[in-house]
Amino acid sequence: MRPVTNWVSVVLDLPLGGPFDYRATTAVAVGDRVIVPFGHRKMIGVVVDLPSEPSYDPALVKDVELVLQDIAPLSQSWIKFARFAAEYYQRPLGEVILPALPSPLRSLAAYQGKRAAGGPVARLDKRRKAAQSEAMQSVVPTLSTGQQAAVDAIGASEGFKAFLLFGVTGSGKTEVYLHAAAQALARGRRVLMLVPEINLTPQFEQSLRARLEPVAGPEGVAVLHSALSDGERLRAWLSVQRGQARIILGTRLSIFAPIDDLGLLVVDEEHDASYKQQDGLRYSARDLAVWRAHDLNIPIVLGSATPSLESWVNTQKKHYQRLDLPDRAREVTLPTVRLVDTRRLQMEHGLSPHLITAMRERLANKEQVLIFLNRRGYAPALHCNSCGWVSQCSRCTTFTVLHRAHQGRHQLHCHHCGFQQRVPKACPECGDQDMQPMGRGTQRIEEHLAELFPEARVLRIDADSTRKKGSAQALFASVHAGEVDILVGTQMVAKGHDFANLGLVGVLNADAMLFSQDFRAPERLFAQLMQVSGRAGRHSGHGEVIVQTGYPEQAVYQALLKHDYTGFAQHTIREREAAALPPFSHQALLSAEARELQTTLDFLTTARDIATTLATQLGSAEVITLYDPVPLRIVRVDNMCRAQLLVESTHRPAMQQLLRHWIAELNQDPSARRLNWQLEVDPLEI
Ligand SMILES: Nc1ncnc2c1ncn2[C@@H]1O[C@H](COP(=O)(O)OP(=O)(O)OP(=O)(O)O)[C@@H](O)[C@H]1O
Numbered sequence: 001m002r003p004v005t006n007w008v009s010v011v012l013d014l015p016l017g018g019p020f021d022y023r024a025t026t027a028v029a030v031g032d033r034v035i036v037p038f039g040h041r042k043m044i045g046v047v048v049d050l051p052s053e054p055s056y057d058p059a060l061v062k063d064v065e066l067v068l069q070d071i072a073p074l075s076q077s078w079i080k081f082a083r084f085a086a087e088y089y090q091r092p093l094g095e096v097i098l099p100a101l102p103s104p105l106r107s108l109a110a111y112q113g114k115r116a117a118g119g120p121v122a123r124l125d126k127r128r129k130a131a132q133s134e135a136m137q138s139v140v141p142t143l144s145t146g147q148q149a150a151v152d153a154i155g156a157s158e159g160f161k162a163f164l165l166f167g168v169t170g171s172g173k174t175e176v177y178l179h180a181a182a183q184a185l186a187r188g189r190r191v192l193m194l195v196p197e198i199n200l201t202p203q204f205e206q207s208l209r210a211r212l213e214p215v216a217g218p219e220g221v222a223v224l225h226s227a228l229s230d231g232e233r234l235r236a237w238l239s240v241q242r243g244q245a246r247i248i249l250g251t252r253l254s255i256f257a258p259i260d261d262l263g264l265l266v267v268d269e270e271h272d273a274s275y276k277q278q279d280g281l282r283y284s285a286r287d288l289a290v291w292r293a294h295d296l297n298i299p300i301v302l303g304s305a306t307p308s309l310e311s312w313v314n315t316q317k318k319h320y321q322r323l324d325l326p327d328r329a330r331e332v333t334l335p336t337v338r339l340v341d342t343r344r345l346q347m348e349h350g351l352s353p354h355l356i357t358a359m360r361e362r363l364a365n366k367e368q369v370l371i372f373l374n375r376r377g378y379a380p381a382l383h384c385n386s387c388g389w390v391s392q393c394s395r396c397t398t399f400t401v402l403h404r405a406h407q408g409r410h411q412l413h414c415h416h417c418g419f420q421q422r423v424p425k426a427c428p429e430c431g432d433q434d435m436q437p438m439g440r441g442t443q444r445i446e447e448h449l450a451e452l453f454p455e456a457r458v459l460r461i462d463a464d465s466t467r468k469k470g471s472a473q474a475l476f477a478s479v480h481a482g483e484v485d486i487l488v489g490t491q492m493v494a495k496g497h498d499f500a501n502l503g504l505v506g507v508l509n510a511d512a513m514l515f516s517q518d519f520r521a522p523e524r525l526f527a528q529l530m531q532v533s534g535r536a537g538r539h540s541g542h543g544e545v546i547v548q549t550g551y552p553e554q555a556v557y558q559a560l561l562k563h564d565y566t567g568f569a570q571h572t573i574r575e576r577e578a579a580a581l582p583p584f585s586h587q588a589l590l591s592a593e594a595r596e597l598q599t600t601l602d603f604l605t606t607a608r609d610i611a612t613t614l615a616t617q618l619g620s621a622e623v624i625t626l627y628d629p630v631p632l633r634i635v636r637v638d639n640m641c642r643a644q645l646l647v648e649s650t651h652r653p654a655m656q657q658l659l660r661h662w663i664a665e666l667n668q669d670p671s672a673r674r675l676n677w678q679l680e681v682d683p684l685e686i
């Protein structure tokens with residue numbers, strides 16, 4: 001056989017750009033993984049192109065060391081998708097493609113040495129046990145008229161079509177997804193279903209398995225999320241790539257699952273901020289899902305009781321088709337909402353007499369109660385009663401949060417840098433020993449509730465109580481099993497869960513989000529309140545929600561009283577339009593951090609000057625607004641000072657063009673090497 005020479009372009013997980021040229025002397029395809037030398041080391045990369053000649057002197061091009069063929073090459077369509085994500089979010093292609101693979105597939109160590117045994121895929125296949133499936137019983141309810149109409153509309157769509165399934169809390173959106181998924185499976189296509197949070201996957205997985213395993217087969221359901229071990233993730237990912245998994249359920253990262261023969265994409269709770277990745281490639285899985293559906297020419301269903309205003313505006317412009325479920329599926333009413341004005345009230349440990357009375361009644365009636373407080377820990381700070389000292393993090397410009405640690409001992413934690421310290425015995429300022437917790441977090445409320453309702457079983461679910469793998473699932477299971485009377489929780493408990501016997505929801509301290517500077521804060525608060533309210537009375541009706549507030553007249557609360565998403569959206573959209581804010585304009589955020597705030601601001605000022613010049617050269621100065629660099633509200637985190645620069649435009653292509661040139665210039669600029677900076681397209685928080 002004659003030796004062949006193939007020129008290959010390879011992407012690597014490096015911030016340096018790329019692709020990089022190599023020469024392969026064996027057969028190689030686009031989408032293959034290869035081991036290549038890079039500088040003094042070797043790396044695993046992915047072939048993204050087979051150019052007819054290299055982009056520089058062939059004599060200098062190095063050889064591919066090994067073409068890995070333990071999996072089929074990644075498909076062209078998937079690489080096209082990754083390419084779009086890289087271009088849209090302004091990151092090197094390698095930083096999209098490689099992190100999307102399970103880590104054993106991109107780790108050199110997994111392929112080298114005595115114990116490699118042919119690499120991670122070969123090892124896994126040897127170990128593979130026969131999948132076991134338990135027969136599950138499953139009752140299929142008769143669809144409501146609204147659900148049936150939605151399922152029919154989705155089934156009738158040919159090619160790309162985006163649906164916004166606008167269904168009130170408890171309207172049975174899940175049932176619509178299940179039926180639509182079954183239709184796609186029956187046509188021999190696969191389904192990708194995204195949920196916003198890991199803790200929602202067990203509930204969904206159970207329904208999917210119960211209902212669709214008979215069609216999809218025991219290996220037909222795969223779950224992908226970030227809490228899987230490397231081995232679990234590899235196993236699930238391979239079953240997707242090899243076509244065994246017919247239904248893929250996952251959190252945001254699963255949008256990068258390697259599937260081309262999709263017949264349906266579903267994004268549940270599409271408004272949820274968890275779809276936004278907050279570091280590295282800062283993508284929106286919801287937005288990428290719409291692009292992917294368009295590219296694959298298939299329907300996509302975005303579901304929510306409180307859609308994002310972006311999606312709502314898209315229905316008004318007829319880009320998306322709205323499917324309405326205005327009533328609850330079990331023929332029960334939405335809960336009654338009551339606003340308790342805390343300004344004139346004598347509160348007991350942060351609880352109003354109204355809430356305490358209502359709780360007593362529900363508990364006597366053997367119903368569950370949910371107390372929602374979006375603040376974990378014991379108290380937001382420790383405070384000295386003599387001199388006014390407040391516990392602060394030495395590395396960040398924030399208070400440290402008081403936590404109850406083991407055996408009732410307390411500790412101070414910084415929620416920003418993770419720093420933990422003992423509680424000082426006396427005030428560091430004045431030496432006084434009279435120090436008190438300031439305000440309340442979930443731990444403190446849990447403690448008060450146990451005192452107030454000694455007979456009740458109180459359970460707290462928040463990021464602290466669910467750190468161990470599997471613990472969240474166990475805690476939620478005990479709520480569903482009726483082993484809990486009062487559930488205290490943060491936003492983790494506020495959405496998606498279908499609690500059968502929960503009659504009352506109490507909302508504490510919602511006002512904390514009322515006066516944020518972020519223009520999206522009211523939208524987020526309203527969605528959160530609607531979602532948590534929606535946990536009450538789902539199965540037997542007569543639910544009640546008590547919201548404690550010092551500002552009952554605020555528009556957010558007035559809309560909540562009437563469950564009036566449409567009115568709230570209308571009003572907020574008008575404000576956004578008047579101020580030319582998203583979705584009526586597009587934004588990007590350049591942020592930077594350095595030891596000294598001035599370094600950060602100087603860099604951003606330089607960056608702004610560069611962008612101004614570029615906009616003029618590109619002829620887009622008129623449609624692009626560059627704001628002044630500003631320090632972040634919490635300016636110092638882990639001893640780094642942070643600032644940002646907002647770019648806004650009504651013209652998306654002009655902005656994308658500017659960003660591309662801007663990044664290229666910033667990468668060349670010496671000032672950019674002295675600090676950390678990043679660009680975020682479509683930021684959710686500013
Ligand atoms: N057609 C139906 N007949 C009877 N019960 C139904 C029907 N469809 C759904 N249900 C039940 O209604 C309840 C609410 O459904 P589901 O959890 O899907 O609501 P949802 O729309 O996702 O709500 P949320 O937005 O609050 O998550 C569930 O207990 C479900 O089993």
Ligand SMILES: [Zn+2]
Binds near residue numbers: 393396419638
């Ligand atoms: Zn800190």
